[in-house]
Amino acid sequence: MKSPFHATRRGLLSAAAxxxxxxxxxxxxxxxxxxxxxxxxHPIQDASLDMMExxxxxxxxxxxxxxxxxxxxxxxxxxxxxSGNDQFDxxxxxDDWGQLWEKWVxxxxxxxxxxNVDKWPLLAFWNAQNKLTVVPMVHTVGTFFYRTxxxxxxxxxxxxxxxxxxxxxxxxxxxxKWGYVGGMSMNNTWFAQWWTMWANxxxxxxxxxxxxxxxxxxxxxxPAITEPCHREIVEFWxxxxxxxxxxPPGMTAYGRNEANALFMAGEAAFTLVDSTxxxxxxxxxxxxxxxxxxxxxxxxxxRLKQPTSWNEIWGxxxxxxxxxxxxxxxxxxxxxxxxxxxxxxxxxxxxxGPPPNIKVWPKIAAxxxxxxxxxxxxxxxxxxTHSAYxxxxxxxxxxxxxxxxxxxxxxxxxDIAKTxxxxxxxxxxxxxx
Amino acid sequence: xxxxxxxxxxxxKPSLFGERQRFxxxxxxxxxxxxxxxxxxxxxxxxxxxxxxxxxHDPKMTWVGLKHYFYVLSDDGFLKVVLPNTxxxxxxxxxxxxxxxxxxxxxxxxxxxxxxxxxTILLLxxxxxxxxxxxxxxxxxxxxxxxxxxxxxxxxxxxxxWLAQRWSAFAVILMADIWLWTPWFALLLLAGLQSLxxxxxxxxxxxxxxxxxxxxxxxxxxxRPVMVVCIAIRAxxxxxxxxIVWTISAGGPARSTELFSIYAYNEAFQAMNFxxxxxxxxxxxxxxxxxxxxxxRVLNRWVxxxx
Numbered sequence: 118m119k120s121p122f123h124a125t126r127r128g129l130l131s132a133a134a135x136x137x138x139x140x141x142x143x144x145x146x147x148x149x150x151x152x153x154x155x156x157x158x159h160p161i162q163d164a165s166l167d168m169m170e171x172x173x174x175x176x177x178x179x180x181x182x183x184x185x186x187x188x189x190x191x192x193x194x195x196x197x198x199x200s201g202n203d204q205f206d207x208x209x210x211x212d213d214w215g216q217l218w219e220k221w222v223x224x225x226x227x228x229x230x231x232x233n234v235d236k237w238p239l240l241a242f243w244n245a246q247n248k249l250t251v252v253p254m255v256h257t258v259g260t261f262f263y264r265t266x267x268x269x270x271x272x273x274x275x276x277x278x279x280x281x282x283x284x285x286x287x288x289x290x291x292x293x294k295w296g297y298v299g300g301m302s303m304n305n306t307w308f309a310q311w312w313t314m315w316a317n318x319x320x321x322x323x324x325x326x327x328x329x330x331x332x333x334x335x336x337x338x339x340p341a342i343t344e345p346c347h348r349e350i351v352e353f354w355x356x357x358x359x360x361x362x363x364x365p366p367g368m369t370a371y372g373r374n375e376a377n378a379l380f381m382a383g384e385a386a387f388t389l390v391d392s393t394x395x396x397x398x399x400x401x402x403x404x405x406x407x408x409x410x411x412x413x414x415x416x417x418x419x420r421l422k423q424p425t426s427w428n429e430i431w432g433x434x435x436x437x438x439x440x441x442x443x444x445x446x447x448x449x450x451x452x453x454x455x456x457x458x459x460x461x462x463x464x465x466x467x468x469x470g471p472p473p474n475i476k477v478w479p480k481i482a483a484x485x486x487x488x489x490x491x492x493x494x495x496x497x498x499x500x501x502t503h504s505a506y507x508x509x510x511x512x513x514x515x516x517x518x519x520x521x522x523x524x525x526x527x528x529x530x531x532d533i534a535k536t537x538x539x540x541x542x543x544x545x546x547x548x549x550x
Numbered sequence: 551x552x553x554x555x556x557x558x559x560x561x562x563k564p565s566l567f568g569e570r571q572r573f574x575x576x577x578x579x580x581x582x583x584x585x586x587x588x589x590x591x592x593x594x595x596x597x598x599x600x601x602x603x604x605x606x607h608d609p610k611m612t613w614v615g616l617k618h619y620f621y622v623l624s625d626d627g628f629l630k631v632v633l634p635n636t637x638x639x640x641x642x643x644x645x646x647x648x649x650x651x652x653x654x655x656x657x658x659x660x661x662x663x664x665x666x667x668x669x670t671i672l673l674l675x676x677x678x679x680x681x682x683x684x685x686x687x688x689x690x691x692x693x694x695x696x697x698x699x700x701x702x703x704x705x706x707x708x709x710x711x712w713l714a715q716r717w718s719a720f721a722v723i724l725m726a727d728i729w730l731w732t733p734w735f736a737l738l739l740l741a742g743l744q745s746l747x748x749x750x751x752x753x754x755x756x757x758x759x760x761x762x763x764x765x766x767x768x769x770x771x772x773x774r775p776v777m778v779v780c781i782a783i784r785a786x787x788x789x790x791x792x793x794i795v796w797t798i799s800a801g802g803p804a805r806s807t808e809l810f811s812i813y814a815y816n817e818a819f820q821a822m823n824f825x826x827x828x829x830x831x832x833x834x835x836x837x838x839x840x841x842x843x844x845x846x847r848v849l850n851r852w853v854x855x856x857x
Contacts, residue, residue, distance in 0.1 A: 192606065192819045195606050195607050195822075196606065199606070199607065199608075199609055214607075217607035217822065218607065220608075221607075294694075302800065302802055302803075303800060303802065365693055365694055365711070366693055366710075366711040366714065367692070367693030367694070367711030367712070367713060367714040368714070369711075369714045369803055370711070370713040370714040370719070370799070370802060370803055375692060375694075378695065379694055379695075382695075384694065509605070509607060509608070509822065510821075510822075512820050512821060512822060513820065513821035513822070513823075516816065516820050516821065519804075520802075520804045520805050521804070523802060523803050523804040524803070524804035524806075527714065527715065527716070527803050527804060527806075547821070550821065550823065
């Protein structure tokens with residue numbers, strides 16, 4: 118007769134075997150590669166991720182989305198990258214912080230299909246060894262939107278002066294409360310101050326329109342904001358708000374949310390914002406101007422002869438901390454995203470985001486008049502420069518610039534030149550940090 | 551193996567902690583760990599960073615001594631805008647919240663129909679997250695969609711671009727902070743009022759003292775210890791206010807409503823200079839310590855005088 122001890126021991130051994138098997142099973146399942154993507158919750162990023170997820174499912178790759186708020190994204194991901202851990206295998210990458218991350222992300226020259234993307238917006242993403250560090254997701258292009266129910270295509274303002282006169286006419290006729298609305302506060306500087314600055318053939322530093330950091334440094338990061346071309350654009354906005362009253366009095370404090378809300382409420386005739394907002398402007402649940410939106414080239418200031426534009430990208434980066442086998446799969450997945458024509462066409466239709474593969478563009482333009490308009494408004498106009506500077510201190514320069522110009526706009530008109538003069542050294546200080 | 555009697559008889563070394571003390575230490579251990587890992591360690595890390603070349607994107611961590619401290623302490627923006635803004639914000643917010651809280655507490659200390667309902671309504675701001683409240687207030691004071699301008703225009707007054715001007719933006723931020731914190735003062739002062747002894751008040755009533763004299767010479771002096779605690783806690787807290795300012799104005803227009811915490815945040819996370827942000831935070835911490843000592847000393851004297 119076997120003792121109770123034997124029975125107990127046999128039971129324990131069986132339990133241990135079962136536990137061992139149960140523990141081994143997940144390890145077997147873990148052989149499937151998991152890719153974690155750190156991104157900002159945004160319709161365009163979701164559309165791009167949908168393409169990747171489609172490929173991941175077909176290729177037995179576990180695909181995990183890790184959304185983060187915009188306000189903390191750059192800080193959080195920068196801290197992750199510099200710590201070298203493998204928290205993410207793919208991250209949202211943006212021209213604004215392209216240079217901050219150049220040594221923390223993998224090169225992407227070998228991603229299949231990268232030859233089919235526009236080369237102009239890649240400037241921010243070359244590392245010190247002249248290798249690319251991004252795979253484009255979408256073009257973020259400043260787009261001048263107008264209300265087609267108020268303005269015929271031939272009446273769309275082509276100059277700053279026309280922007281004022283057409284706006285005032287529409288206001289006088291009671292068709293609209295405001296002519297132009299756009300974000301002006303920090304981080305929204307593109308949507309008023311900067312597009313007019315470039316449209317007046319002007320820039321932030323000397324040599325103007327230069328983006329070679331060595332040349333900028335050699336010139337001592339000398340600010341151009343005291344130049345007449347720049348003073349003119351500050352005076353233009355001061356007049357737009359206070360004299361001509363084509364823009365709301367509180368616009369210097371607006372972010373793009375406030376400006377977009379006014380445009381979508383039908384309160385303004387014109388705005389300028391990334392084309393990626395076209396989707397929300399045309400969303401019946403949120404907008405009163407659905408189907409009444411046109412796109413046109415930027416109106417020009419007195420110092421520009423041909424319309425300009427800006428054309429940058431959002432992209433995806435691969436952290437160096439990700440394990441080699443995951444990096445390889447991540448590159449395959451990003452290549453599949455670039456090759457997914459149907460997915461990219463769908464992304465444009467859903468969001469208004471111009472897809473990264475420029476070979477898809479003629480196909481979309483052939484069937485979609487809005488895309489044709491966007492091609493004319495932005496991509497057929499030659500940018501005179503990039504819509505940012507690409508050195509690590511750029512965020513600090515942006516803040517310094519915003520503070521000086523908002524101060525000038527908040528004061529008296531006759532003090533504008535003095536305020537710009539007094540504030541100019543703060544830009545050099547920020548750049549030479 | 552057995553223990554010999556000799557071993558049992560040997561006098562034992564007195565333990566450093568008795569059983570009761572050990573139990574108490576065990577109880578505070580989780581909190582002590584929490585404090586060490588989530589408070590003390592980050593403070594030490596920040597202090598270490600403030601003496602180094604430590605940008606967020608390229609943490610070289612080379613020793614630079616007091617360089618960042620000199621930068622902050624010689625920065626005109628910090629000295630002429632940020633510090634005065636912070637001190638004004640702290641003084642006005644605490645004083646007005648205290649005053650309104652005291653009035654509310656005095657009202658709620660009386661018996662009347664609907665007191666419980668009123669008390670619940672008045673405490674509602676305490677239940678709203680400051681960021682949520684700040685977002686609501688930002689839209690309330692929007693010059694186009696805001697309910698404030700709509701109300702002004704309804705009575706024939708012109709709306710204002712509240713957030714585009716320095717002092718109106720500062721006033722909106724202050725108002726939001728006061729709205730959020732007045733109920734906290736009211737709650738604590740009400741508890742203080744309800745714990746006051748009855749006898750002095752009965753004596754005053756027999757003497758025929760007016761309600762104002764009762765309040766001035768009895769209630770207020772006896773309530774001073776509670777008020778001191780409220781003022782000290784809230785003043786220190788007000789000094790480091792971040793969320794509502796960031797959400798309502800982000801320190802704008804043109805840094806004109808920037809407070810100390812926004813300054814440190816901008817340096818650390820917008821300019822990406824983690825070291826300089828840490829140095830600013832350390833300087834702020836030193837200022838808070840000095841201010842707290844001054845506040846405690848002044849208020850303690852005030853309490854002593856009232857005894």
